[in-house]
Amino acid sequence: MKAANKEDESFQRVVLKNASPHHYMKVHLELEDNSKRLSAVELKHFIITGLKNLHGEVGAALNFDVLKYDEETLTALLRVHSSGLVKLWSSLTLLGSYQNQSCAFRVLQVSRHVFCNYSQSELLVESANYCEIRLFCFSDVNKRPPFLSGVSVLVSADRKQS
Amino acid sequence: MQDLSRCPRNLLVCERSSFQNQKNRVSAQVEQMHFNYKVSLLLPDCSSAPSHLDKVLKSFSSFYLIKKLPIYKLLNEDFLRSAVYNGSVYGLSYQTHIDEDNCISLMPNGILTLSLDKDSFELLGFEGKPSKFNHRRRSRFVVTVNLTDSCMAPGERRYLRLLEGLKSRLPLQTDFLLSHHPGGGASLDPLLSCCDWSEHQPEVSVRSLTNLSFPVPESCDPHSFLQWLGAVEAGISCENSSNSFLSTLICPEPKTQTDCALSACVSGMLLPQDIQRLIGQLRCHLEQVRSWAVLTVHGFADSPMSWGGREHGFLRGGENFYSLLMSHDHTYQLHLAVGAHDACPP
Numbered sequence: 001m002k003a004a005n006k007e008d009e010s011f012q013r014v015v016l017k018n019a020s021p022h023h024y025m026k027v028h029l030e031l032e033d034n035s036k037r038l039s040a041v042e043l044k045h046f047i048i049t050g051l052k053n054l055h056g057e058v059g060a061a062l063n064f065d066v067l068k069y070d071e072e073t074l075t076a077l078l079r080v081h082s083s084g085l086v087k088l089w090s091s092l093t094l095l096g097s098y099q100n101q102s103c104a105f106r107v108l109q110v111s112r113h114v115f116c117n118y119s120q121s122e123l124l125v126e127s128a129n130y131c132e133i134r135l136f137c138f139s140d141v142n143k144r145p146p147f148l149s150g151v152s153v154l155v156s157a158d159r160k161q162s
Numbered sequence: 163m164q165d166l167s168r169c170p171r172n173l174l175v176c177e178r179s180s181f182q183n184q185k186n187r188v189s190a191q192v193e194q195m196h197f198n199y200k201v202s203l204l205l206p207d208c209s210s211a212p213s214h215l216d217k218v219l220k221s222f223s224s225f226y227l228i229k230k231l232p233i234y235k236l237l238n239e240d241f242l243r244s245a246v247y248n249g250s251v252y253g254l255s256y257q258t259h260i261d262e263d264n265c266i267s268l269m270p271n272g273i274l275t276l277s278l279d280k281d282s283f284e285l286l287g288f289e290g291k292p293s294k295f296n297h298r299r300r301s302r303f304v305v306t307v308n309l310t311d312s313c314m315a316p317g318e319r320r321y322l323r324l325l326e327g328l329k330s331r332l333p334l335q336t337d338f339l340l341s342h343h344p345g346g347g348a349s350l351d352p353l354l355s356c357c358d359w360s361e362h363q364p365e366v367s368v369r370s371l372t373n374l375s376f377p378v379p380e381s382c383d384p385h386s387f388l389q390w391l392g393a394v395e396a397g398i399s400c401e402n403s404s405n406s407f408l409s410t411l412i413c414p415e416p417k418t419q420t421d422c423a424l425s426a427c428v429s430g431m432l433l434p435q436d437i438q439r440l441i442g443q444l445r446c447h448l449e450q451v452r453s454w455a456v457l458t459v460h461g462f463a464d465s466p467m468s469w470g471g472r473e474h475g476f477l478r479g480g481e482n483f484y485s486l487l488m489s490h491d492h493t494y495q496l497h498l499a500v501g502a503h504d505a506c507p508p
Contacts, residue, residue, distance in 0.1 A: 001415075009176070009184065010179055010180055010185075011177070011179040011183060011185045012176075012177065012178045012179070013175065013176070013177045013507060014175070014176045015173060015175050016173070016174045016175075016176065016384065016385075017172075018171050018172060019173055019174060019385060020172060020385045021385065022180065023169065024392075025252050036400075040408055041407060044316075044407065044408060063407065065409040065410055065411055066409055067393070067396075067398045067409055067411055068398050069394060069408075077396070077398070079409075079411065081184075082167075082169045082269045083167035083436075084167070085169055086167070086169075106271065107478065108195070108479045109399075111478070111479035111481055112172045112477055112479070112481070112501070113388060113392055113398075113481055113483070113499055113503075114388075114389055114391075114392025114393055114395075114396055114398070115388070115392040115460065115481070115483060117396065
């Protein structure tokens with residue numbers, strides 16, 4: 001963390017760089033059977049399984065929180081330490097199967113602040129679906145979330161065809 | 163092998179001062195953030211919105227949504243004369259993503275900004291600069307034009323070149339948000355008469371919160387405070403135990419509790435002058451009730467411009483918001499947050 005101090009009598013300005021310890025991810029789980037529901041505990045366990053599959057026991061020990069969960073829409077807000085974001089995000093991307101049915105995690109938003117995950121710039125009701133899938137760009141984890149959502153869907157689509 | 167623990171940088175600027183200090187920069191920061199889409203307010207120890215605050219919340223200026231506006235229409239002579247040259251017109255392309263699509267913004271000082279992908283920029287054939295936030299190669303370019311400049315007056319060579327570019331070489335067309343102009347709807351007629359449009363009033367929502375734990379603002383570090391504030395706005399519980407399986411999010415210590423609090427939210431295309439009025443009314447209210455309040459203003463994530471006309475981008479998130487914590491003794495804490503594809507707020 002770097003801070004630049006500028007103190008002048010009763011005015012103080014500090015710039016904090018990369019000081020936020022956490023990242024927040026809004027994710028949506030899409031299942032082959034749309035009527036299937038998971039509880040928050042089942043969802044967290046499912047994600048831990050994904051972490052273990054990709055990153056082993058060390059990955060499974062990654063601490064993350066399910067801050068909010070809507071069982072009806074299978075949408076969750078996750079909090080993870082910034083150093084574990086890439087591991088968590090990559091695990092979600094490659095989770096393609098839940099109890100023998102195809103599934104995909106759509107990562108809707110990622111931010112260092114909780115605000116940004118419950119705010120959208122789509123003002124009006126007829127606005128586009130924020131979680132539109134982009135079916136290209138496999139490897140770029142440094143871009144807006146829908147790019148990775150495209151990877152998730154493609155993996156499960158392949159499994160459907162096979 | 164890439165370090166998996168690295169993340170793109172983000173900045174949080176924290177300013178502390180008093181409204182009575184001549185050096186305070188609240189007004190300047192509010193004015194420099196042109197494109198705001200949401201204002202949220204938290205008032206502890208308050209069960210319902212006082213009438214004067216309710217009135218201010220409901221009096222935010224309306225805005226227009228113009229469907230499929232041909233962008234060259236922004237160079238219409240009548241529109242320039244009646245609206246742009248007089249100032250106070252804010253415009254922003256709607257449902258365009260800054261990292262994928264062509265985005266357009268019009269600032270009240272007459273600066274028109276086109277954030278274009280490489281192909282569009284080459285087609286347009288007008289001078290511009292590469293985006294400061296290009297990923298690996300130059301894939302995005304920014305064309306910035308001052309419409310009030312003499313060289314951009316109708317009939318001048320640069321004006322005609324840009325007009326021809328937008329009309330024939332790159333006929334950009336996009337949904338467009340346009341602010342209400344002090345001169346009335348007639349000054350926006352050149353744009354409104356050529357396309358489908360609708361007028362919208364910013365949406366106001368108010369809810370009461372009960373049994374709310376909140377941190378002592380002076381004793382809380384900025385990130386913890388913003389995390390708590392975001393949790394309250396999103397309806398996330400902060401009453402978790404440290405051994406809870408699902409979430410360990412708690413209210414920062416030291417904390418106190420209130421029986422009731424008010425959370426209000428206004429969303430739409432919100433103008434800085436309306437936000438200034440709200441801040442003024444809040445200060446009067448806080449003087450009477452001897453309490454504190456937090457106002458959070460969010461900028462559009464896909465706006466080409468952010469604070470002070472500086473370029474804005476979207477990497478993993480396009481956050482550009484500020485949070486103003488005000489106290490009854492006129493002191494304030496202002497937190498300005500930007501993501502990786504933003505310059506440091508001025």
